Amino acid sequence: MRRQRPKPISGRRSRMGTAQAGRALTPSETAATFQAQNRRALGMFVVILVGLVAAVFAYRLGEDAQTSRIQASFERIAGERIAAVEAGLLTTIGSLRPLASFLNAAREPGPEEFQRFVAPLLASSPGIQAFEWVPVVENAERARFEAEAAREFPGFRIRDQNGQGMAVAAERARYYPVTTVEPLRGNEKIVGFDVASDPVRRAAIEAAVATRAPQASGRITLIQHAGDHNGFFVAYPVFDGSDRLRGLVLGVFCVEEAVNRLGSGADLSLSISDLAADPREAQMYPATPRGVSRPPAAVASSRVLSIGGRPWLVEAVATPDFLARETGRLPEVLLVAWLFLAGNIAWLVDRRYAVKAEVIARTADMRQARDEARRANRAKSDFLAAMSHEIRTPLIGVVALADHLLDQNLSPEHRQSLAIIARSGEHLHRMINDILDFSKLEAKQLTLEIRPFNPSTAARNVAALMERQAADKGLSLDVRIADDLPERVAGDPARLRQILLNLISNALKFTDSGGVHIEVSAESPQADGRRPLVFTVRDSGPGMSEATRAKLFTEFWQADSSIARRFGGTGLGLAISRRLAKRMDGDIFVVSAPGEGSAFTLRAPFAEIPAENAAQELGEERSAAPPILSNDLPAPIRLVIPPPAPDADQHDFSGRSILLAEDNPTNRAIAQTILARTGARVVEASDGAEALAKASCERFDLILMDVHMPNMTGLEAARAIRALPAPFGDTPIVALTASAFQEDRNLCAAAGMDDFLAKPYRGGPLRDVAARAMAAEPASASARGSTPVCGEPAAQVGAPAFAYDSFALLGAEVGPEDARDLLRDFMTDASARLEIIEAELRKGELGVSGREAHALKSSAATMGLARLAAIARELEAAARREDGASAETLGQAARAAFDEARPHVDEILSAA
Structure with missing residues (x-):
């Protein structure tokens, strides 16, 4: 029988189908889906609208950018052309000065001399029509002047120009006739013309004579040209040695020829206006005004020139050829690019809403999975706390009773056996602490308690705890503190002690001769103001190879299999220490070589604080008994017989009444035995409800409250006792618990408890915490007064x-x-x-x-x-x-x- 292949199902449909097949959407989820669809439609509309507006804006922006580029390019070209026109005209005008000097020196030059002199000037002067010599002729000398000129030009007469052409000049006081012109060919009609007979020309002559400088005329019609050709001349006066005006040198220009030679080109068209002339006569070039004015948005450039003392406005307008050549596709490119970008944005927005719709469909399943994960995590935490309590509770009977019996007068054999029991219990407790600490670190639930402490004192105290272990092996143990070490820093002293105890304990265990040196120093402050402290533990042990160092901080790993047989341990101490160091923003480094010992360095930053702000808190921190801390490898059990205990206890609680709330009979018996030697009256309660009932009827000096008890927990009982009226609600309460995490301490403090003692405990720490809570007197002091009961007034503290x-x-x-x-x-x-x-x-x-x-x-x-x-x-x-x-x-x-x-x-x- 032929098998049918299943059809593939896409990822999205599979996920959506799973969510929808699991259960129907709730009304709130249906409403959320509907709202999401509306937002999707509105969002797409907004994106498309904004995209179109932005596309138009991008196109206009591209046009503006392109116009600016074309304008800049045209400004450069037009500037070069206008500058060429200006330079050519000024060069020609400048040539009038040497011609005037020549005529002044030659006095009466003949046509041949004049021709030879101006020939080079004509060749190098673009736009020039002719160079002319115009003498000054008084009316009295007119006849003689005309007779002499007739020798060169037969029939010569001084003439004027009227509407019908050239005619003999009318009689007037002074004449300015053209007598010499070069080139003569083409300019014959100008010979004998009285230049001053034309108002425009006369104004230029008078201005030149008055300023003794070259002076340009306004727009004139050139006589020597047939048709309508605009031109102008520049007059330069010539004076003799007696400062008498002899005449003028004229340079005659045809504007059209000058512009065509100097500023012509296919990229632009020029127009020139004389700003000093009447507006009707201002147009210099072209000869006739254009029929269509320049469009306002045309690409153009203008410049004002000074030509012979007259201001000329030269305007350049880009030609269609130039615009066609310079115009690119930038606006269209920007338009297409932005439309493409807007399309992608619209697609992304649509995808966002599509994903959001899918998220809504799967939210319920995710919530369910999250709740299950939380319940599982809570169950794990509860299991961890329960195991901590259940495992530590039997240790109380082992360690505390062994410690109590060691205070008795025993035979050496019995004392040796009890020492083995006590050390075995401590070894088991350290392994439990390692496993619990590692579990907390793995779950990222371990928090640091930041408070002021003295790093020097912390290091010395840890060394003092390890002095006996060093002395038993015949090793030296010293601490070297740098002079610049801060007196007060803020950090977690308990975790710092835990790390140092691990490092020092390991150094002592693996060192057979020599000693262990502890060095404490400080580095310069970091950028965040904290100051790194460096704790180095050096030993003279066998050292380690590079392969061993590479795995040194690995969980559940030991250097060789014989270590576990010689010392025991879990292989977690150094791993936990390094993780704690990293939680402090620091790290642990090791330097070692076979036969050269090892050096473990803890480097971590701490905030330096003034001593006066931390004195009180530091006192509390120092007075508290340090918790039992985990070590990398527990100390070997050696048959060391401790000395007999002193006959008298240092605490005397005679006349004091203590309520012991403990559900475990063994623990009650241990505490009763420890406290019995102090002279205190101990009243027992098997759970929190019984403790509350007895605390309501009798004012005790102290309540020792186990935290985990049936019927009513120690936390609930403490809160209920604090709610009692005075004096019953004021009784000091000390928590006794095997859950020794910082979170448990915080819960006890929040419930109103005054102090905290971790199980298993020894007799000394229990008596110390009781004395501290009651502000107890030493054995030599007088006992307190009687303890009040229900209905009696509170006793005065003595x-x-x-x-x-x-x-x-x-x-x-x-x-x-x-x-x-x-x-x-x-x-x-x-x-x-x-x-x-x-x-x-x-x-x-x-x-x-x-x-x-x-x-x-x-x-x-x-x-x-x-x-x-x-x-x-x-x-x-x-x-x-x-x-x-x-x-x-x-x-x-x-x-x-x-x-x-x-x-x-x-x-x-x-x-x-």
Whole structure:
């Protein structure tokens, strides 16, 4: 049986068919489709209309451009022709001067001498008709003059020109007869003609005599020409030695011949007008005016010349031959090009609307796919959080109980076994952190927390954490800080510590002898104002080959298979560190060679900030316990037996009541065991609802709240407790959770929690965070008063003005010198904040006072000003419940507590 081949389906029809076959369009989508079609028709109409208008405009633009080009070309040609006419006429006029000098010197030259002299001038003077000598003849000398002239020209008489031709001149005082003319042939009729008998000629003669310079006449009719020929002459006066006028030298021109010889051409036609003459007599060339005037839009050029003292307007008009030769196809080309462009634009617009119509048809399917992707991403995030909680929760029992048992008096064998358990738990925790951090980075959900910190202190603190590991291997570990390193920068100190811990831990693991050196320096500021900091970790280990360095930052990769067997690990530490560095706009570089050790360099830019703006925030950041950070390869488990714990704990919570909200019985038992040694009374709650009920009936000194609990989560319980009336709603709340991401910290803070402790935790960090939250006293201080219950008034806080042990803890963490610097900065900052609080309370503004008290409470507790911290906490609560009277009283108490602590602070600062 013959199989029939299926018909191909175009991409668009296939997609549209899928969208339409899946479901029918909703009313809103149908309306959107209809609107899109209307917009499509309107858009096409607008595009076509605009295209036609633009095409006409383009055509006109091309015409204007072409006309400008033709005009410029014609201006050049016409300028050359007019300049040639001017140069030729001026050259001929200039030849009258030497002829006048000759006649003045020769006195009475004969025809032969005159002919020999002017022959070269005639040959080199274009447009000239004749050179003439015109003597001045007084009336008394007329008879003698005519008799002498008759010898040369028989029958010579001085004549005038009248309507019937030439006639004997009438009697007058003075005559200007032509006696010598060259060439004579063709000019015989001019001999004896009294030039001054014609008004036009007489005006030119009088002007020449008056100015003693060449003077052109107006338009005259040449006598020696038959027909209507326009001409003009230029008169040059000749004076004898006694300054008496002897006569004039005339140069007679035929305008038509001069123009034809000097300015003729097929590209243009010339016309010449005498601007000094009467308009009716101004036309010099052509001899008769044209029948049709020049069109206004004709291509033309004009110029005013000075010829023999008279202004001539010379106009040149392009001929049809010139226009035909110069005219191109630019307008038509622009028109066609723009129509082509408009057609393409119309096609693109049509395609845009067509695509938009297709998008509308597929929007529903895309929305559905997007919602499914969001649900899948949410499920992944929820799974990640659940796995973080479920995996970390058993570690609390392993690590915390092992740490607690190590504080007991144990036999060496038992202590050695517990050390192995503790190290194994830490190793597992680091691998979990690596995997979770890598998942966050892959999903681009890891965010940086920007806050002020001291880069020098951060580097020293990381080195201090690794000192024991270096000492166990007999390695040196030192930190070198450049002198120009900024004291305060803005960045994420926790992520910086994570990177440095990875680099230093790797260097110590792979180095068997020598040591590790940490160098911290700063480069010049970048264009954006940030200053790059450079952290270099050098070791004296075995080094690496080029092939190893090329794969060093690859996920789940280790230099050789023996590394995993010797040290374990996931192979993610360096990959995570480099990704974190890139999130900081930086990078990590490595320089190494076999047998020469390795140098890992972190370079990242940070914003440099003034120290006074960051003192308070820096104190909070330093006082917080650093999170357990991931390393590239976890440290090997060595059978190192830690020394026995001291007999007494440094925290005494005697008389304090703590509510522990934890759904896991093992975790409750661990926390109960850790806190039991402090003397505190611990009340347990198995979920958030039970914690809320107990917090509503008893005012606890502290609530330790697990975040993930059944019935009511820790976040919901914290928000409900904060909504309780005072004093129950003011109880400090510390979050306990295995979800240690920054987003989880932000959620806890938004719910009203005061601090955060990541699981699994040790006894020391748990007791420290409890002391910090309660502004606890050291063991030597007196215990607090009784804890109130439902219906009883709140007890007054009895904290000391200055807790030396709390300040000592800070000194042990950051160093005595840095601790004193922080205390000095804090006193300045706290004094300013108290002034703000007092000023705002006087105005009745509780919001600002509450925020300032919130910023003051934790930093005051860290610095040892326990009473000020407790009062600030109460002041914040009073501002939150808008209790103005209590807030004003607490504001005065805060100033008194600050003043009472000042002598103790001065004592510490003066002892430096």
